[in-house]
Amino acid sequence: MAAQETVEHKYVYDFAEGNKDLKDLLGGKGANLAEMTNLGLPVPPGFTITTEACKAYLTTGREPDGLAAQIEAHLESLEREMGRKLGDPQDPLLVSVRSGAKFSMPGMMETVLNVGLNDRSVVGLSAQAGGNDRFAWDSYRRLIQMFGKTVCEVPGEEFEHALDDAKRAKGTQNDLDLDADDLRGLVDAYKKIFAKHTGREFPQEPREQLDLAIRAVFESWNAERAVVYRRQERIPADLGTAVNVVAMVFGNLGADSGTGVAFTRDPGSGAQGIYGDYLANAQGEDVVAGIRNTVPLQELEQIDKKSYDELLDYMARLEEHYKDLCDIEFTIERGKLWMLQTRVGKRTAAAAFVIAGQLVDEGLIDLDEALHRVNGAQLAQLMFPRFRLDHEFQPVAKGIGASPGAASGKVVFTSARAVELAAEGESVILVRRETNPDDLNGMIAAKGILTSRGGKTSHAAVVARGMGKTCVSGADELDVNVPAKRFTVAGQTVNEGDVVSIDGTTGKVYLGEVPVMPSEVVQYFEGSLDPEHIDNPLVRAVHRIMTHADAKRRLLVRTNADTGADAARARRFGAQGIGLCRTEHMFLGDRRELVERLILASTDEERQKALAALLPLQRQDFSEIFREMDGLPVTVRLIDPPLHEFLPPLEQLAVNVAVAQERGEDVAKEEALLAAVRRMHEENPMLGLRGVRLGLVIPGLFAMQVRAIAEAAVEVTRSGGTACPEIMVPLVGAVQELETVRAEAEKIIAEVVGDSGVEVLIGTMIEVPRAALTAGQIAEAAQFFSFGTNDLTQMGWGFSRDDVEGAFFWRYLELGIFGISPFESIDREGVGRLVRIAAEEGRAARPGLKLGVCGEHGGDPDSVHFFHEVGLDYVSCSPFRVPVARLEAGRAAITTTGSDSR
Numbered sequence: 001m002a003a004q005e006t007v008e009h010k011y012v013y014d015f016a017e018g019n020k021d022l023k024d025l026l027g028g029k030g031a032n033l034a035e036m037t038n039l040g041l042p043v044p045p046g047f048t049i050t051t052e053a054c055k056a057y058l059t060t061g062r063e064p065d066g067l068a069a070q071i072e073a074h075l076e077s078l079e080r081e082m083g084r085k086l087g088d089p090q091d092p093l094l095v096s097v098r099s100g101a102k103f104s105m106p107g108m109m110e111t112v113l114n115v116g117l118n119d120r121s122v123v124g125l126s127a128q129a130g131g132n133d134r135f136a137w138d139s140y141r142r143l144i145q146m147f148g149k150t151v152c153e154v155p156g157e158e159f160e161h162a163l164d165d166a167k168r169a170k171g172t173q174n175d176l177d178l179d180a181d182d183l184r185g186l187v188d189a190y191k192k193i194f195a196k197h198t199g200r201e202f203p204q205e206p207r208e209q210l211d212l213a214i215r216a217v218f219e220s221w222n223a224e225r226a227v228v229y230r231r232q233e234r235i236p237a238d239l240g241t242a243v244n245v246v247a248m249v250f251g252n253l254g255a256d257s258g259t260g261v262a263f264t265r266d267p268g269s270g271a272q273g274i275y276g277d278y279l280a281n282a283q284g285e286d287v288v289a290g291i292r293n294t295v296p297l298q299e300l301e302q303i304d305k306k307s308y309d310e311l312l313d314y315m316a317r318l319e320e321h322y323k324d325l326c327d328i329e330f331t332i333e334r335g336k337l338w339m340l341q342t343r344v345g346k347r348t349a350a351a352a353f354v355i356a357g358q359l360v361d362e363g364l365i366d367l368d369e370a371l372h373r374v375n376g377a378q379l380a381q382l383m384f385p386r387f388r389l390d391h392e393f394q395p396v397a398k399g400i401g402a403s404p405g406a407a408s409g410k411v412v413f414t415s416a417r418a419v420e421l422a423a424e425g426e427s428v429i430l431v432r433r434e435t436n437p438d439d440l441n442g443m444i445a446a447k448g449i450l451t452s453r454g455g456k457t458s459h460a461a462v463v464a465r466g467m468g469k470t471c472v473s474g475a476d477e478l479d480v481n482v483p484a485k486r487f488t489v490a491g492q493t494v495n496e497g498d499v500v501s502i503d504g505t506t507g508k509v510y511l512g513e514v515p516v517m518p519s520e521v522v523q524y525f526e527g528s529l530d531p532e533h534i535d536n537p538l539v540r541a542v543h544r545i546m547t548h549a550d551a552k553r554r555l556l557v558r559t560n561a562d563t564g565a566d567a568a569r570a571r572r573f574g575a576q577g578i579g580l581c582r583t584e585h586m587f588l589g590d591r592r593e594l595v596e597r598l599i600l601a602s603t604d605e606e607r608q609k610a611l612a613a614l615l616p617l618q619r620q621d622f623s624e625i626f627r628e629m630d631g632l633p634v635t636v637r638l639i640d641p642p643l644h645e646f647l648p649p650l651e652q653l654a655v656n657v658a659v660a661q662e663r664g665e666d667v668a669k670e671e672a673l674l675a676a677v678r679r680m681h682e683e684n685p686m687l688g689l690r691g692v693r694l695g696l697v698i699p700g701l702f703a704m705q706v707r708a709i710a711e712a713a714v715e716v717t718r719s720g721g722t723a724c725p726e727i728m729v730p731l732v733g734a735v736q737e738l739e740t741v742r743a744e745a746e747k748i749i750a751e752v753v754g755d756s757g758v759e760v761l762i763g764t765m766i767e768v769p770r771a772a773l774t775a776g777q778i779a780e781a782a783q784f785f786s787f788g789t790n791d792l793t794q795m796g797w798g799f800s801r802d803d804v805e806g807a808f809f810w811r812y813l814e815l816g817i818f819g820i821s822p823f824e825s826i827d828r829e830g831v832g833r834l835v836r837i838a839a840e841e842g843r844a845a846r847p848g849l850k851l852g853v854c855g856e857h858g859g860d861p862d863s864v865h866f867f868h869e870v871g872l873d874y875v876s877c878s879p880f881r882v883p884v885a886r887l888e889a890g891r892a893a894i895t896t897t898g899s900d901s902r
Contacts, residue, residue, distance in 0.1 A: 011053040012070040014077070015046055020322075025050050027242030029100025032342050039321065041314055041339045045081050046095070046246035047074040049214065051102070054240035057218045071214070075245070082247055087206025091128055092121035094139070094248040097213040099220060101241040104343055106462040108229045108437055109220040109241055110150040112213040113283060114143040114248060118204040133180035135253050141183055142283065144190040144202055147209065151216040154197040156436075162189045176281060210245070217243045225440045227816075232444055232467060237816060249338045251331040252283050256304070259284045262297055262311060262328045264319040267347040267465060268401060268505075270354025270537070274298055274312070276328075277455040284329055284340065293474055294455045307337040318342050323364040324373070325355050346465050348404050349378035350538050357541035367548045368894045374545060375891065376861035376884035381405070382542065383525075383880065385516035387503055395508035396490045399450070399475030402461035407448030407470035408501040408513045411494055413482045415442025422446070429500055431487060433480045435460040443469065448502045450509065452478040452487070470504035478509075525883055526572045546883065549890025550574070555867065556874035557885045558633070560854060562586060564624035570879035574886050577633040577724070578625065579786060579876020580854035583705060584641040586621050604699075611704045618705060622712035626723040630716075633724040635786060635854070635876075636709055637765060638702050638741075640691045640730040686791075686800065691731025695741060702729075706745045710752035710760060717758050726761040728786055733768040735777040742781055763850070766838050767791035775838035779845040786876075787835050789855030789863075793822050796831045823856075826863040836870050843871075852876060861888045868892035 018026045018034030026034065030048030037043045049071065056064035079085050084093035094116040099109035117125065117140045126136035148154035163175065166186050170177055178186070194202045203209055220226060221241045230237055251259035262276035277294035279286055280303065301308040311330060314337075318326045327345030331338045347355065356370035365373075387393075387406040409427035412418045415438065418430045422445035430446040432439065434453040443449055443463060448470035451460045455474050464471030480487040485496040494500060494511065501514040523529045524539045534540070558579035559570035567578060601607040625634055657674050660667040695702035706727060713723035727745060732738045742762050749760050766772055767788030775785070794800065799822075812818045826832050835853075842849045852874040857863040859877030864885055867875050869892075877885050 008066045008070075009052075009064070010070070011050050011064065011067045012074050013048050013050065014074060015043060015048070018048065023102045024239075025052065025242075027051060027100035027244075028102055028104055028343055029098060029341055030242045030244050033244060033246070035321075036318075036339055036342055039317065041317075042337060043339050044247040044249050045078055046244060047078065048100070049243040049245070051240040051242050054218045054221060054242065055238070057215070058221065058240065063215075068211075071210075071245075075210075078245075078247060086210070087116040087118060087121050088124060089120040090124045092116055092124045092206075094121075094125070095210065096244075096246050096248055097210065097217060098244045098246065099217045099241045100244050101221070101235075102239050103233070103235050104346060105226060105229055105233075105235070106346070106459065108226040108440070109223065110213075110217050111285070112143070112146045112150055112216070113285065114139045115147075115209045115213055116206040117143045118206065118209075120204075121206070129250075129253055132253060134178075134183060135250070137180050137183035137187055138178075138252055139250070141187045141190055142285075143209075144187065144194060146285075147202075147213065148190070148194045148197070150220075151212050152194070152198045154194055158193045158197075159190060162186060162193060165189075214243050214245075217241065225437045228440050228444070231813060231816075231819065232440075234819060246340075249331050249333045249336075249340075250283070251279075251333065252281055253334055254281055256334050257332055258282060258303075259286070259331045260294070260297060260300070260329075262315060262330065263345055264315045264326045264328075265351070265355055265358075267325065267327070267345050267351055268404060270325075270347070270351035270358065270541075272358065278303070284331065293453060293476060304332060304335060307332050307335065310337050314339060320364070323359065325351070346462060348465050349381040350404055352378050353382070353541040353545060354537050357537070357544055360544075367545075368552070371545055371548055371552065371887075371890055371894060374887070376864070376888040379521075379542070379887050380881070380884050382521040382538070383519055383883070385522075386505075386519055387501065387510075387514045388517035389514065393510050393512075393514050396492065396511055397475045397477040397509040399452075399472040399507045399509065400455055400461070401503065401505045401507035402455075402458070402473040403449075403464040403469060403471035404505040405448065405470030406501070406503055406514070406516055408499060409447045411487075411496055411498050411500055412442070412446070413480070413485050413496055415439045415445075417496070418442035418445045429502060431478075431480060431500075432460070432482070434458060435463070443467065448472075448504065450475060450478070450500070450502050452476055452480045464504075470502060472502045472504060472507050472509060475507070475509055525574070526569070546574075546887060546890075549887045551890075552893045553886065553889035554893050555864070555872065555885075555889040557882055557889060558635075558852065558854075558874050558876035559879050559882055560856075560858075560876055561625070561879060563621075564628045566879055567625050567628040570882055571628065571632075573879055573882040575632075575879065575882045576874070577635075578629055579635050579852050579858070579874060580728075581625060581634060581636045583618070583621075583637060583639045586618065607698070607700060611700050615704050615708055618708035619712045619715075622709050622725075623715055626712055626716040626725070627721055629724075631722040631724070633726055635726040635728050635763075635784075635852075636705075637728045637730050638692075638695060638705050641694070686794070692729050692737045692741060693731065695729070696737065702741055703744055703748055706748045707752060710749050710758070713758045713760065714753060714756045717756050723758060725758070726763060726784060728763055728765050728784075730765045730788070731768060731791075732764045732766075732778065733770045735774065735781050738764050738778060738781045761850075765854070766835075767795070769796055769834060772834035772838040776841040776845040779842040779849055782842075782846070782849070784850035784852070785838065785842055787838070787851075787853040787855065787872075789826060789831065789835070789853055789857040790823065792834060792855070793827065793831050796834060797822060797827075825860050826857045826866055828866055832866055832870075835867075839870050839872065856881075859885050864888040865892040865895065 015034045015037040018031055020031050020035035023031045026048045053067050082093050084091050086093045094114050097112045097115055122136050122140045126133045129135050145159040149156040166182055191202050251257045258280040259282050260278035265272050266275045274297055276297035278297050278300045279294045325345045326342050329341040352374050356373045359365045360370050409429040411431050412428045413431055418428050419441050421428050427447045429448045429450055430442045431450045434451050449460050449464050451473045452475050458473050460471055461473045478487045478489050487494050499513050501510040520539055521542055556576045558577040559575035560580040561567040561570050561578050562582050597610045653674050657667055657670050709725050713725045716723040729738055729741050761783040763782045763784030765788045766785050809821055839851055851872045853867055854876040858875035859881030864875055875885050
């Protein structure tokens with residue numbers, strides 16, 4: 001029998017072998033380099049090592065079998081194509097080694113440029129560049145710096161200090177003023193730094209440099225900043241990164257060379273035009289890092305019109321091909337344009353809506369795809385307030401509006417301090433000369449980011465836009481002194497802890513806190529702006545996409561509201577009813593004493609007096625809400641107060657009684673109250689006498705509320721309105737509880753409603769795990785279910801929500817046990833399964849059973865998609881989140897497959 005041939009797993013692909021649809025395998029960068037290659041654009045030759053190789057390496061700690069040989073074969077092919085060999089002393093091939101995950105993670109993983117340079121090939125590189133010694137030694141010092149920091153964990157600031165020393169010795173602040181001899185000396189200094197921290201000389205063997213750089217990129221997938229970024233952006237942790245090995249092209253060869261970043265539309269506003277940054281005589285990392293301020297891309301037309309015209313042509317071709325905003329990196333090497341990367345560009349929330357509408361108008365996408373390309377988190381950002389400016393507020397500096405928004409806070413100069421103050425509840429503005437990936441934690445914690453260097457494509461700008469953070473970059477009037485924890489501007493000194501305000505739209509910086517006003521999007525939702533007659537492309541785009549979402553969605557969207565004012569606002573925001581009216585919220589403030597008297601009543605007479613006082617107040621509350629929700633359903637939850645919220649604190653009451661007794665005062669009344677509170681005291685009130693249990697233990701309590709609801713509904717109906725009340729019994733765990741309450745309620749409703757035509761539904765809240773597991777029984781006594789996912793999560797996980805989020809959730813998130821708090825987004829596998837079981841068994845027992853959700857999960861974008869999948873009829877959320885839920889319900893209806901909107 002012939003020996004069975006072993007088929008080697010393919011881990012390496014030439015650019016010509018891939019395409020843009022292979023992002024899972026080749027990562028976003030590799031897939032798009034392949035796509036541009038296939039489109040005939042000028043892409044430097046290279047190859048991609050797959051995400052599968054990365055995952056195998058991270059699992060076993062070594063390269064998978066066959067990878068080294070495949071890299072060698074593709075490297076030899078690249079050398080033949082370029083006519084150069086890696087590290088050849090006379091005519092060296094140099095390569096870049098770049099990460100590239102499926103989803104863009106700007107600056108979070110590693111890149112090493114100029115791999116292949118050593119003490120001998122640096123001479124060959126100079127000859128290759130026409131005797132340009134400065135260029136060759138500049139490229140070598142960059143390799144040692146990037147390789148040292150990335151591959152060998154040499155502290156990056158040591159290289160930066162050495163560069164600063166070299167510039168200081170030269171009497172300049174510009175690295176371009178350093179000549180070849182200066183850079184040769186800097187290379188020696190860098191080598192000493194490398195040796196000091198690694199215990200070895202800088203590696204001279206080119207293939208060793210390449211292999212170590214590839215492993216460093218693999219390992220950077222699990223670097224702290226990459227993990228934090230994935231958690232922030234909800235990117236799965238098991239994807240891995242691809243590695244792209246690309247022949248180097250050089251933007252630092254002189255004035256006829258340079259590098260830049262271009263957007264096919266403005267990523268900040270969505271406006272059409274030419275947007276981007278260009279930096280002459282520089283490599284790409286200089287633009288992203290923001291170490292020198294760039295010039296606007298339009299100026300390239302005067303610098304190099306041929307390359308400029310070619311770039312505009314490629315930009316148009318790419319946008320039409322990808323049917324979206326494209327983010328492009330390019331290099332010009334002695335007048336030759338090279339395309340280094342393209343991707344669907346990150347954009348602000350405003351730009352996302354505007355661009356989606358534009359692309360529909362241009363016939364590139366339809367309205368379904370436009371809806372798919374925006375999301376509820378972006379819409380929520382657009383509803384944040386903006387600065388209210390008048391003559392009192394004059395800017396002290398102006399930079400580039402890199403990511404819109406209005407942010408005020410205390411100035412901090414380090415990521416660690418930003419995290420520390422934010423944890424104490426302070427709003428902070430992170431101020432840096434330029435940010436780098438190590439600043440990620442501080443950027444997440446800050447309300448806004450302000451830098452004195454960089455442009456719209458700097459690290460600060462790109463990351464801030466991706467996170468929806470306000471950012472002003474390139475405010476070069478600021479003299480930022482990080483060690484001294486201060487910056488100076490316009491003759492004034494701003495110290496750490498002082499308050500500043502930044503406007504990410506205009507780029508203006510203000511001293512002190514600037515007041516804010518509602519955004520135009522909120523004004524539109526509230527009805528004060530007519531989208532058909534306003535010259536605002538954002539409002540028009542929001543209106544158009546929201547209209548389409550409403551037409552497509554199956555889920556209704558209700559609101560959680562306890563007052564007429566909340567109900568009215570939610571209705572303006574598009575709410576189709578109230579899914580949760582919490583009656584216990586009606587008894588705070590002045591009414592608290594009445595509930596306290598009711599709970600502590602020791603005789604029927606005392607109890608009846610308290611109920612009689614509460615009845616008209618409740619009736620008035622419900623009448624106001626029914627009028628505001630005229631014709632729409634209103635689900636009223638019967639009172640569900642944890643007793644500790646309505647009783648005097650036991651410890652304080654005991655102290656007061658003891659002190660009064662010591663003084664010889666008459667404390668008979670207080671002693672009776674203390675005895676009653678001790679009798680009712682609970683160690684865990686959230687699992688105690690509340691909800692249906694309280695209604696069954698305190699005679700007449702639920703009956704009073706049912707009567708108030710029915711009387712209010714009749715009153716509103718007879719005055720010409722339409723009331724649609726739904727009575728919800730909370731915390732039911734057994735069908736017998738609901739049957740008992742329902743029997744009493746139906747008698748009262750029949751008595752009050754008479755021939756008024758008012759119909760009152762009676763249902764229950766599914767918030768106890770047992771209720772979900774016995775939903776088939778409970779549905780026989782319930783006309784609707786509303787899932788209280790806050791308590792269902794609390795009881796399902798065994799968490800005390802009031803205690804655990806601050807106590808250990810941060811650690812669970814850090815360890816990856818949670819991707820996100822289960823109170824923020826529904827736990828599909830656990831709590832979600834309870835919801836699915838209850839929905840299926842409830843409808844099996846009572847076909848047509850109305851199903852909704854009224855926890856705050858009802859306004860969470862990811863959770864809305866789950867509730868659509870499970871088949872609920874509606875979601876309910878706070879008024880401000882109603883538009884978000886409407887949009888996501890529409891997206892859920894059209895989302896089956898397609899591109900990720902991340």
